[in-house]
Amino acid sequence: LIYFKIDHTLPLHPELLKLSVDQAIKGDLESPFLDNVIANLGLVVSVYDFKSIDGGFMYPGQGASTYTIKFRVHNVSYPPIPIQQEKDSKPFAP
Numbered sequence: 001l002i003y004f005k006i007d008h009t010l011p012l013h014p015e016l017l018k019l020s021v022d023q024a025i026k027g028d029l030e031s032p033f034l035d036n037v038i039a040n041l042g043l044v045v046s047v048y049d050f051k052s053i054d055g056g057f058m059y060p061g062q063g064a065s066t067y068t069i070k071f072r073v074h075n076v077s078y079p080p081i082p083i084q085q086e087k088d089s090k091p092f093a094p
Helices: 014-018 021-033
Strands: 002-012 042-058 065-076
Touching (some): 002 021, 002 042, 014 021, 021 042, 021 065
Antiparallel strands (some): 042 065
């Protein structure tokens, strides 16, 4: 497993404010990141830890407080599979 740092801005809906900020943010982050393959990152296995949580600001017209989060995820990246071909052949292009 590899750790990868992500910066993300997250609006936290009012119904989640009954939880601690850490629990509410972790629950909301798992939806867009957990078990998803992200380009140049790989498969996200879990949210590992939070490096910083800033904000809690409410912007006009929004009913949610907005946080800027820096966190690390466990991810698994797979190396590209080389295509077996003749030594002097042209690259494959569909």
